[in-house]
Amino acid sequence: xxxVEVLQWILDELSRGRRVxxxxxxxxxxxxxxxxxxxxxxxxxxxxxxxxGGGDVERIxxxxxxxxxxxxKPRKIKVTLGAEKPPxxxxxxxxxxxxxxxxxxxxxxxxxxLVITGGGNVGKPIGDLGHMLGxxxxxxxxxxxxxxxxxxxxxxxxVAGDVPEELGKLDLGEGDTVIIAHGDPEVDYQSLKKLIxxxxxxxxxALCSKKRASWMLDRLQREGFNIEAFKGRIHAPxxxxxxxxxxxxxxxSILADVICEYKKCVKPVRSLSIV
Numbered sequence: 001x002x003x004v005e006v007l008q009w010i011l012d013e014l015s016r017g018r019r020v021x022x023x024x025x026x027x028x029x030x031x032x033x034x035x036x037x038x039x040x041x042x043x044x045x046x047x048x049x050x051x052x053g054g055g056d057v058e059r060i061x062x063x064x065x066x067x068x069x070x071x072x073k074p075r076k077i078k079v080t081l082g083a084e085k086p087p088x089x090x091x092x093x094x095x096x097x098x099x100x101x102x103x104x105x106x107x108x109x110x111x112x113x114l115v116i117t118g119g120g121n122v123g124k125p126i127g128d129l130g131h132m133l134g135x136x137x138x139x140x141x142x143x144x145x146x147x148x149x150x151x152x153x154x155x156x157x158x159v160a161g162d163v164p165e166e167l168g169k170l171d172l173g174e175g176d177t178v179i180i181a182h183g184d185p186e187v188d189y190q191s192l193k194k195l196i197x198x199x200x201x202x203x204x205x206a207l208c209s210k211k212r213a214s215w216m217l218d219r220l221q222r223e224g225f226n227i228e229a230f231k232g233r234i235h236a237p238x239x240x241x242x243x244x245x246x247x248x249x250x251x252x253s254i255l256a257d258v259i260c261e262y263k264k265c266v267k268p269v270r271s272l273s274i275v
Contacts, residue, residue: 003039006050010041014110017173019044019072021065022106023052030099031081044069044174052103056093057081061103068105078102110175111136112262113156117163117191118182119146122207125251126179127152133255135177140166142187164190174201177258179238181207189216192234196225203261204230205238205254213237235261240269 006022013020025038040050040058042065052058057079064077078090079101090100114135116123123146127137137155140163141147147160159166163182172178178195180188188206195204206213213236221227227234239253240260260269 001050003037003050006039006041009049010108013041013043013045013047014108016171017110017113017176019069019110019175020108021068022108023061023065024104024106025052025101026076026104027102028099034101042066042069057101060091060093061105064103065105068107072107072109074104074106076102076104110173113138113173113176114258115167115170115172115176115178116140117167117178117180117188118207119143119148119151119158120181120183122247122250123179123181124151125248126181126254127155129251129255131155133259138170141182142184163187164194167191168194168198172198172200172202176200176202177205178202179205179207179254179258181238183207185212185215188212189219192216193220193223193225196220196230201233203233203235203258205258206234206236207238207250207254208236210237 010020010022021042023040025034025036028036034053038052040048040052042048042062048062052061060079061077064075068075079093080090081093081099081101112135114130115138116126117140119139119141123139127139130137131154137152138157139147139152139155140159142163144160147158149158152158164187180191182188182191188208192204192206206216216236217227235257238257239250240257242253244250244253260267
């Protein structure tokens, strides 16, 4: 497989909402399976394209690529293939080539998508703020007047119809964020249930009261769903407790929590002030 084909596959995986690691051989001392510039890609699904020589060297580098994908951080790694005097920081491979290979593992993440079920009073500022933050915004609503291109001109998609049904048609990736904000209790519950049935691996924020959050979670359990499997990924009620009142303030509260989750910030959130 050519390098161009590997790079095209990376773009295809990113378009599907999947994170990808690119392994590149950046240095080689002595004998090794591939020359400088050889590349291989690993998707968050575990699928691979290209090769950097196979065998134990490739196994080690693929393991490092999977770690990089999970942590969303690039890394360098040296692998010794039975060299007589290997660098101290080199990982030994079961090989007799006698050389040392150095690789750089870079991580590429898809543009984050913000899926909003509900384009009403709170959904609108959530979409506006999400767009400002660099999210690709998708909006669903039962009301065509709320799910309109005029209301969300920047959105990737705006869909009016049966919200849970349309949500079920969407190909969601692990890096996608869903904010349930329609307002109708049954629509919101069925949307949450649809995401669970689909096996959505990302995070879900539900705009609701504590009472409604308990009602939705209890109902899911009564219907046989294991809520523990989604612990830490369902956020209900949505948002940080900043005393928000207006729709715009609520949107800030929710998006701040989204950022905090993905940036792994310390909770409760602390002020930066030194005064």
